[in-house]
Amino acid sequence: MQPYGFVGTGELTAAVVEGLSAGSPAPPPVFLSPRNQRIAHDLAARFPNVTACGSNQEVLDRATAVVIAVRPQITRDVLEELTFRPDHVVVSAVAAVSLAELRDHVAPAERIVRAIPLPTASRRASCTALYPDDPVARTLFESVGEVVVPENETTLATFSAATATFAAHLDQLATIAAWMAAHGVRAEDANAYVAHVFGELGNTLREAGVPDHIGHGLDAVLTRLTQ
Known part of the structure; x- marks a missing residue:
């Protein structure tokens, strides 16, 4: 089963993780960064499939699909401290950070997706816009609602x-x-x-x-x- 990692544990991450985990007979493994220990440890205590990691790098080491969900102004600093693998699928939920900018900071990872999940993901009722389309990202967000793919990044x-x-x-x-x-x-x-x-x-x-x-x-x- 595809393991998911989340770098950034704010309310949006909490909503997606809850949607993935609550009531599912076979929830996927989820690894959370310690950026917000209260949220990370609360989710880990509630759901046995969720693990609160000791560092952001540990999240990348244990997951193949990695969701970046930090504030735009610190995204560059956070990413530059991390070592990505070629097999990583990087899903950015950061507003106003382009695919080109992300590509510069997550190499050698090449599969990069931008996504806009909604807080209703906690009830599996999100309608997540993502670009470009990617089967791993689509599977993730279809688990917490619907997916819409605009024609290009500008439309996103x-x-x-x-x-x-x-x-x-x-x-x-x-x-x-x-x-x-x-x-x-x-x-x-x-x-x-x-x-x-x-x-x-x-x-x-x-x-x-x-x-x-x-x-x-x-x-x-x-x-x-x-x-």
Whole structure:
């Protein structure tokens, strides 16, 4: 079974690892870096397939598919401290770091993918944009939801810009649905109800001209991501 390694253990990593592990009869081996020991050790305590490693390099030594999920401003420093193998599949969940930039820092690894998983991966309900398509990356993210592959890396930046605006909104919706489920509502009913209510709210905002303001904001985010 394909072992997965994660360099960077923030909330996004936690969501993907939970989606891979919770309720699965045969979850894959997962190796986590110690960058956030609280999250890493919590996941390792909850799921027997998860191991909290002592270093980022240990993650690479024990996994073939490696997900990079650190902050953009420290990505270069983190990668330069690591030794990659030719057989590594490197999946970057870092916004605004291009394939060309990644290639310079992960050689001799050649299979490099950029991906934008969503926090809903914890419920296996993510819709992950990735580019280029790769069978290992696709298998990983299809395990926690759906996959969409844009035509090119430039188009992927459009997905990234959109994600930047609604990640917190998705987290809010998931929290509301989870709260309803904890109070006796079936999970599927809670999700459907929350989606309906906020969908109707969207219609009201549309009538008030909010989409124009959102469009201008998205243009500004996309400019920052592609400069």
